[in-house]
Amino acid sequence: MHRISRFIAVAVFVIVPLPFGSVDLIWTWIWTSLLLASLLTANLSRVCNSDFWVIGPTGAVLLLLCALAVFQIFPGVSDALADPSWRVARDIAGVTEPNRISATASVPWIGFGSCLLFVLAFLRAYLLATDEEAARQTLKTIAYAGFAYALYGILAHLAAPSALLWRSKEYYLPYATGTFVNRNTAAVFWGSCSILFLGRLARIASDALVAKQPRRHGSRSFTDHPATLAGGFLTCLVATGMTGSRAGVLLTLFSLACLANLHLMQLRFQSRHYWLGAGAVAAATLVGFLVIGGSVVGRVSLFGLTDGQRAEVYRTALEMLRGHELLGIGIGNFETAFPPHRPASLGSQGIWDKAHSTPLEMMISVGLPLGATICAIAAFFWGRMLWGTFSRLRDRDIPATAASVFLLGVLHSCIDFSLQIAGFAVIFAAISGCGLAQSISTTRRPQKI
Known part of the structure; x- marks a missing residue:
């Protein structure tokens, strides 16, 4: 039973980017159902008391989000809490709908489904990764799945740049997107997979440099051979560059450099040796940017590093928060709430169904108290992974x-909506769950039976 449960979870992690990034609502419910079934049959024999520092806050936030979603769509709230659109609808259109905090009657509950999927993926990966071998195999499977998607994305762009799987590609024709509709999400996904490959390569290099650590795994399999890992790393990195995503490429290289420096610090070299290694990492990052970032350089020279329209949307989103600081405008309601506030400076072109900043959109959707709590928990989780590293x-x-993957995903989500696309969000949650579970010493866990 436990093997079937693990297979279902890993299968979801592998397949979730395939159907156009799983942006359609039906995929959210399919993956949620499969992960829930896998979670209910998970092996809990390796869970220890330290795990509740992760499981507890995650479960509490999920319950608070559920309660908030119900309260946001609950009819009959006071005028002070209600969204003014309900009063306008009654006065102008003559409808009889009661007051609600949310600007819509059902979207917060639908938006909660995406939150539930993210948490289920995170918790299922976390429980899988309480076993170190299962954690390593899960990350390896995700990495090679990313390699397959990257290889497909490169070949598809070269052979049929106007096709997106079996559909006609409508956007980003000059760039590779793989199975994703949006090139920025594809970039951060492939960038995350390149980090997984580099992490394994760095470990092999560390084992070779530190003579006191004998090889524990015997002869390496084909998938663990340095040449194979290097091939997967380069393929994912090239695919990232072919997306032409400014933030995706730059943040991927930054996160790769951070990972390399974490491994250098782990080796506890002398100061002179560390700075030599750090300099080599910086040089390699610069070379990597020059090699894979040709299209990015062109876009930076043409548009710059910042986007004036996004800055205008961020300013407008902050204005939307006024009067909704406590309970928000409703989970998932940005698309509905933004048009009345849309500034004339944005013109008539462009569809702003998302704020292009997940933390900002979260703040205006759930309110400042819960939004700040989620950000604080995320920072705590990242710090816990760094603590486990050393x-x-x-x-x-x-x-x-x-x-490093967590850093890439969070930083990119601050200026885009990659974590709001299920095809990447589930992968991000799974990798984060594995890292947090393996931040706890094996000696604290019950021994394998």
Whole structure:
């Protein structure tokens, strides 16, 4: 039963980017159902008391989000809390709908479904990764799935640039997007997979440099051979560059450099040796940008590093928050609430169904108290992964790799909506869950039976 449960979870992690990034609502419910079934049959024999520092806050936030979603769509609230659109609808259109906090009657409940999927993926991966071998195999499977998607994305762009799987490609024709509709989401997905490959390569290099650590795994399989890992790393990195995403490429290279420095610090070199290594990492990052970032350089020279329209949307989103600081405008309601506030400076072109900043959109959707709490928990989780990187005696590469992916995903989500696309959000949650589970020393866990 446990093997079937694990297979279902890993299968979801592998397949979720395939159907156009799982942006359609039907996929959210399919993956939620499968992960829920897998979670209910999970093996809990390796769970220890330290795990509740992760499971507890995650479960509490999910319950608060559920309660908030129900309260936001609950009819009959006071005029002081209600969204003014309900009063306008009654006065102008003559409808008889009661007051609600949310501007819509059902969207917050639908939006909660995406939150539920994210948490289920996170918790299922976390429970899987309480076993170090299962954690390593899960991350390896995700990495090679990313390699397959990257290889497909490269070949598809070269052979049929106007096709997106079996559909006609409408957007980003000059760039590779793989199975995703949006090139920025594709960039951060492939960038995360390149980090997984580099994390494994860095561990092999660390084992070779530190003579006191004998090889524990015997002869390496084909998938663990340095040449194979290097091929997967380069393929994912090239695919990232072919997306032409400014933030995706730059933040991927930054996160790769952070991962390399984490491994250098783990080796506890002398100061002179560390700075030599850090300099080499910086040089490699610069070379990597020059090699894979040709289209990015062109876009930066043409449009610059910042986007004036997004800055205008951020300013408008902050204005939308006024009067809704406590309970928000409703989970998932940005698309509905933004048009009345849309500034004339944005013109008539462009569809702003998202704020292009997940933390900002979260703040205006759920309110400042809960939004700040979620941000604080995320910072705590990242710090816990960094702590595990330096406190563990072995398997330190897993929390280091997950911390770098976490950094990439969070930073990118601050200026885009990659974490609001299920095809990447589930992968991000799974990698983060593995890293957090392996941030706890194996000696604290019950021994395998």
